Amino acid sequence: MKTPLRERLKPYLLLLPAFVGIALFTVYPVIRLIYLSFFKVNQLNTSKTTFVGWKNYISLLGNSAFMTSLKNTGVYSLWTIVFTLAIALCLAVWLSQKQDHLSKFTQGAAFMPHVISSVSIGLVFSQMMNPTYGLFNNILAVFGVRGFQWLQSSQTAMGSVVFVSVWKSIGYYSLIIIGALQSISPSIYEAAALDNAGTWATMKKITIPMISPQLFFTLIVMTIGSFKVFDTIRILTDGGPNNATSSIVYYIYKQVFWEYNIGRATTAGVFLLIIVGVLTGVYFALLSKRVHYQ
Amino acid sequence: MYQTRQKIGQVIGILVKVIICVIFIFPFVWMLSVSFQTEQETTRLPITLIPSHLNWQSYVDAWNCAPFAVYIKNSVIIIISIILLQTIIMVPAAYAFAKFDFKGKGFLFSLILIAFMMPTQVTFLPVYYMMSDWKVMKTLLPQILPFMTNAFGIFLLRQYFMQVPDELIEAAKLDNASEVQILSKIMLPMSKPGISAIALLSFVGHWNDYFWPLVMTNSDEVRPITIGVARLKDAEGNLQWNMIMAGNMFLVFPIVFIYILASRYIINSFVYSGIK
Numbered sequence: 001m002k003t004p005l006r007e008r009l010k011p012y013l014l015l016l017p018a019f020v021g022i023a024l025f026t027v028y029p030v031i032r033l034i035y036l037s038f039f040k041v042n043q044l045n046t047s048k049t050t051f052v053g054w055k056n057y058i059s060l061l062g063n064s065a066f067m068t069s070l071k072n073t074g075v076y077s078l079w080t081i082v083f084t085l086a087i088a089l090c091l092a093v094w095l096s097q098k099q100d101h102l103s104k105f106t107q108g109a110a111f112m113p114h115v116i117s118s119v120s121i122g123l124v125f126s127q128m129m130n131p132t133y134g135l136f137n138n139i140l141a142v143f144g145v146r147g148f149q150w151l152q153s154s155q156t157a158m159g160s161v162v163f164v165s166v167w168k169s170i171g172y173y174s175l176i177i178i179g180a181l182q183s184i185s186p187s188i189y190e191a192a193a194l195d196n197a198g199t200w201a202t203m204k205k206i207t208i209p210m211i212s213p214q215l216f217f218t219l220i221v222m223t224i225g226s227f228k229v230f231d232t233i234r235i236l237t238d239g240g241p242n243n244a245t246s247s248i249v250y251y252i253y254k255q256v257f258w259e260y261n262i263g264r265a266t267t268a269g270v271f272l273l274i275i276v277g278v279l280t281g282v283y284f285a286l287l288s289k290r291v292h293y294q
Numbered sequence: 295m296y297q298t299r300q301k302i303g304q305v306i307g308i309l310v311k312v313i314i315c316v317i318f319i320f321p322f323v324w325m326l327s328v329s330f331q332t333e334q335e336t337t338r339l340p341i342t343l344i345p346s347h348l349n350w351q352s353y354v355d356a357w358n359c360a361p362f363a364v365y366i367k368n369s370v371i372i373i374i375s376i377i378l379l380q381t382i383i384m385v386p387a388a389y390a391f392a393k394f395d396f397k398g399k400g401f402l403f404s405l406i407l408i409a410f411m412m413p414t415q416v417t418f419l420p421v422y423y424m425m426s427d428w429k430v431m432k433t434l435l436p437q438i439l440p441f442m443t444n445a446f447g448i449f450l451l452r453q454y455f456m457q458v459p460d461e462l463i464e465a466a467k468l469d470n471a472s473e474v475q476i477l478s479k480i481m482l483p484m485s486k487p488g489i490s491a492i493a494l495l496s497f498v499g500h501w502n503d504y505f506w507p508l509v510m511t512n513s514d515e516v517r518p519i520t521i522g523v524a525r526l527k528d529a530e531g532n533l534q535w536n537m538i539m540a541g542n543m544f545l546v547f548p549i550v551f552i553y554i555l556a557s558r559y560i561i562n563s564f565v566y567s568g569i570k
Contacts, residue, residue, distance in 0.1 A: 010473065011394035015402060018387035021443030026409040029420035036420070091314070102311050108557045109315040112322075115553055115560060117502035119520045120546045123527060124325045127535050135324060138341045171318065175565045228413050231504045235524060249415045253509070256419060265419060273416045280411045 030273065037270050041262035056267040066268060068243050069251035076162060076247060077226035083166045084173055084222065085215070091170065092177035093207060107178070110171030118168070122235025125164045126151060129236075151237050154244035161236055161245050165229070173218060180214035181207070213286075220283045227275055248272050325546065329353070329539035336535040349536070356526065356541035361514055365522035366544065372437050372518060373500050377493050380444040384492070388448045389481055392455035393463060410445035418509045425510070436510040437518065441500070447492040450567065454485035491563040498560075501549065519545050 037056055042048040060066050091110070095103050113121060128135040129150035137147030150160045184207070192202050208215070230249040233239060239246035239254065246254070248268060255265035328336060330349050335342040356362070390396075391403060417440075425436040458481060466476050482489070504520045511517045526541045527533065553560055 008396070011390040011396040011399075014386035014390035014394075014473075017383040018443045018448060019402070019405070021383065022405055022409045022445070024424070025417065025421060025440045025443070026412050027405075029417035029424075030412070032420035032423070033416065095311075098307075102308060106311045106314050108561065109318040111557075111561050111564075112318060112550070112553060114564065115498050115502075115549055116322075117504065117520055117545055117549075119502070119504050119524045120325070120542050121321070123523070123538055123542050124321045124328075126527070127328060127539070128321070128324065133337050133339070133341060133535075135341065138339075167318075172564065175561060179565055224411070224413075228415050230415065234504070234508070235527070249505075252415065256509070262419070269416050269419065272413065276411065276413055276416070280408075283411075284407065 033266050033269050033273070036262060036266040039263060041266075043260060043262060052263070056263040060264055060267045060271075063264070065243060065246065066251055066264075069246045069248050069268075070271075072158065072243075072245060073227055073229065073247045075158060076165075076229055076245075077223060079159075079162045080165045080169075080226050081219065081222050083162065084169050085219065087166065088170050088173035088177055089208075089215075092174040092181060093203065095174065096178045096181045107171070107175060111175055112171065113168045114172040116168075118231035119235055121164065121168055122232050125160075126236050129160055152241060154241045157237050157241060157244045161232060164232055164236065165226070168232075169222075173222070176218055177211065177214070180211040184210045216286065217283065220279055220286075224276055224279050224283075227272070227279070248275075322546065322550065325539050325542055328535050329543055331536045333534060333536060352534075352536040352540040353543070355534070355537045356544070359529070359537065359541075360522050360525060362519070362522055362541070362544060364514060365517055365519040368434060368437075368516060369501060369518040369520075372434055373497055375434070375438045376441045376500055377496050379438065379442050380447060380496060381489060381493070383442055384444050384447045384451055385477060385482065385489075387443075388451035388455050389477060391448065391452045392458075393460070406445045406448055409443060410449060414440075414506055418506065422510060431512070432516065434516055437507055437516070440506075441496075444492065444496065446567070447496075450492060451485060451488050454488040455481055458484050491566070494560065494563050495567060498549065 038051060038053060040050050040052045040055075095107055127133075131137055131147060131149050131152060134150070136150065140147050148156050148160075151157050188206055188210070189202065192206055197205070228249055229247045230253065233245050233247055233250050234253070237245040239250045248271065252265050252268045252272070255261045255268065327343065327345060329352055330345040330347075331342055332345070332349050332351075335345060391399070391406075421436070421440055425431055428435075430436060462480055463476055466480060471479070502520065503518075504524065507518045507521050508524075511521065523538075523541045523545045526538045
């Protein structure tokens, strides 16, 4: 018995609006982006837009501002991920030991920055990091420590941006890790306690291996997120001083709105697409593997 | 001896937790403090921790400095439109993926995942050109339409729908229920928590969003609140921190208020969506 055409078409009709959106706002823009990266775009007179082959790619790889942005993004990602993951892991293990009111409240407080706009957080931190009137240097002065230039020196600007990003995301990742920790059966810990395993040994031999799949996913999600960094940088430093905190996305933004170099902007966009694409590929490959094993 | 050591350990534990709370809450208190300071207080040494009096003037200044009523109105319209549009589109799509077998299902589902992972920072320029071609840059549509398909929402809702027993749907079909009736009478009531969690994530995400409106708007009539607040810092002349922080409160207060009322619910929505 053959199902009538109307029945067979039903799922496609149900999906139609969703896929109109995906076609218009995901698939088409990606194709257009790649297409434009092979052209020298003239925005005022589009008839003067000319095909230039790989020229944008070659010129971008030789462009020191882009290479700096690429390097900055890598440095930013590395430090943000290392610090966030390390602190979030410690915090999660420690806070999940006791589920009392204060622990819950601490989790809630640490999570709050995650739901607040980067604009707000960027603004309040740029006030606190002001070398003269800012809170940080004035607190340091109380302890007799000489203050920093924070965002205003190319030596400390990147560190300051990383500091803000780590502060903003610790709480979120702690709670993700606490979720993972709660899936470990308590009987394993009881067995370890019977064997007189110390805190550090338990952590190294049981806790971390048991949550390593979740940790790895968290790591990839964090990496993808940090390669897209823009908001915090735009508010805190505007890429400065002297390009010290310019990221890939910041570079793209600058090419589009300040330098009107669309060829370069789209080519840098393709680079971002490739980086995020590779990371996403790794993510889904691991995801299907994990589903397979369970 | 052992007991005293345990006691000390407990006290230190409590102390460290309190310090952690202060580290995460203080910047928000500081925001509030600076917003109530006078301009002299913000640029005076030693710095002012507690303002001498509640100086509401900076709020008035911030409000008059830029059309905040328009910004807030825009943000609200954008968010409500996005949530409605997303829900209308998401529900049938998740239903199709959860309860139908059809050719190309795997391929279409992988497209959903790709759309979910695609950064807006990659797609914004072609979308901007498209919106310019459509001549809608003077409306809020460039900030609404691109978010019509909530890929992540479809993914999450599909999991809720898959838990609805097939027998229930079969029984409804025997009673000659239409698909619309099945969706509204069976599927939706059973997935209310999922839909409200997705709406909450959309609300927080778009209220806070900065990148998309920054690249999609070029006039005050269509700007949302994040842009308005950020522009207080870009304004010419000396930075007036009290005014900037007052403006900042317009952006922060609604979210903090909701967060204090429903922090457990909000945390669970975010964490659940993060683990999947």
